[in-house]
Amino acid sequence: MVADEGHRGRSLIAPGAERNDASARALADAAHLQEFGRDIPSTIDWCVRIGRSAPSAGAGETAVLWDLLAATARRDVAAARVLEPHLDALGILRQAGADRDSDPWRISRIGADEHSSWGVFAAEGAGMRVDAHETDAGWTLTGTKPWCSLATHLSHALVTAFVGDERRLFAVALRGPGVSPHDGPWVARGLPDIVSAPVDFDHAPAAPIGEVGWYLTRPGFAWGAMSVAACWWGGALGLRDALRVAASSERADQVALVHLGRADAALWAARAVLREAADLVDARAGIDQRLLAERVRGAVVHAAGTALGEADAALGPGPLVSDTAYARRVADLHLYLRQHHGLRDAARLGRLVVESEVEA
Template sequence: MTDGDHPRFPLLLPPDTAGLDGMRATLTGADAVGDLGTDLAATLAWVTSVARPHSLATTWELLASVAARDVAAARMLEPHLDALAILDEAAAAGFAPDLDTSGSWGVFAAEGPGMRLEARRDAGTWTLHGTKPWCSLAADLDRALVTAWVDDTHRQLFALDLRDPAVTARPGPWHARGLERVVSAPIDVDGAPAVPVGDAGWYLRRPGFAHGGVGVAACWWGGAVPLRDPLAAAAARDSADQLSRVHLARADVALWAARAVLVETATVFGAGGEASEGLRANRARTVVADAVETTVAEAARALGPGPLVVDEAHARRVADLQVYIRQHHGDRDLARIGADIAAGNAAW
């Protein structure tokens, strides 16, 4: 996994890609965090110091490279960068929210049964009321972009100061064995002021929605890449049999194919102008999720229980990935892909 005691870099891009020199300094900063991903305060302090890359490809490279170091750290970095990208996208679209963008950010857009966050406007001021589920690190972040219902059928994006006394972050329930420090629990909001970011429905309509979804997949992929290395080591032993090489090959081919998909997707999205970005994003996420599931399964079959019980870093990586990959919508994304193809939107 390592080159001079550091994970391989770059993972996705050619070594001479513009922007990678600056990213090396960013990753050196990550390496300097003694307990990256487990020391929450130190990791979030590093997250807020990260400068946004100037292209989609280098953003995904950064996310994958961080995940190769620590999955939880990538899980903290990804929504922070996504929130800043959304704010830039809003400004480019003609929306100009007056916001302090300093500090750490999250993006809370999930919905859940029995919970509803509503936005109300009175004399030009928006306030949020209700409960929002799955708000990762809400007790530890400074601010978040949050979707809230403005009527019975439409949601709108708002910037919310999580330190406002009208916002209460619940401590759980959170019994996770993977991503255990990234508590994702509801927040209760009782009239906290919020700043609109875009109009109703803009959050889902914008091209960056698809881009952000694949950014998460880049984290999954980068987190799985180091699992290939113990498979390669096992297959290289003098006592190795053909089966150990089969396990390695299955993981390698799956990760290689997913890497190709991520690179092509970044190229297409970076060029702009594709009408079916949602379809391409769902395809890419599905390919990457399948590759990660394959890699985790092949590592378990080839290596047995040993690394899961005696190698803390390996066990934590597997546990983190198994929680993180559940952000994939699985068969629901496949159903969306099938619907798009049936509607004639199947261009490759």
């Protein structure tokens, strides 16, 4: 359940601020789509349409971007899971200088244009590796890449591949020669239509994006990580909405108000973290962007987990078995949050804190 759609004109990240026109139009368009987030082809088409005018991180519009992502996730978590990597890919291409007015990396060679739908495939897995080779005809990719979300639906992807011992980013046409997406295994109950399975590359033509190592070392890598957190936060707002409805019932008691209050406080604190982080990103402040991203993700995943726990305790099994939209939101958000790696990410944050203090 999504409460009070009349607030579409106000930013979620910056309360009181007007949502920009492009985002407002995008969300109004989404409200009229049948099976938004479940009909994957139509949801991807929506992403492509709004991507042509969507805000981008690090350009004075970071809060606007995160508001759009959060508002999309508040409406449907799966739709945000489709939108975020598409906008991230467009942002990466802009950061590399490959915008619509120029083509320094020759992405038109692989048929990429303003109608392309994008994924970002940068995960690594045991026993899987993609290597890039330069030939007289250009670069090609060979190997298997894990966790490639929506590869059977998208037209293009940005893929990390090894050049020797270092990684470089490449653009690839997913419907081109030498590309074979798997359709599983994918037995997920959350995000069931966002299949994330391996892709096999066999001398697939590719266009390099940025120099060797650029993808992982650019500030935008941290910005993308925080954009995912904005989606988590927006998805969790839908749980607070359900708690608010329950606490407003004539049968509600003090305990219902406690559950709502705890969830609201956690999510409000996470909102403040996102808002300050957006300002720091746009100001290109001296803070280590990796440290900023880990702090933001840690704060947001904690708040989203709190909302899940409070909703579970307050609402019980009823909506999980009788309310399709609520049950989908819970399952989708649970899986999406696993992009945060728990104690491993907390340890990474701790290490960055230690390093930052030593450097200071």
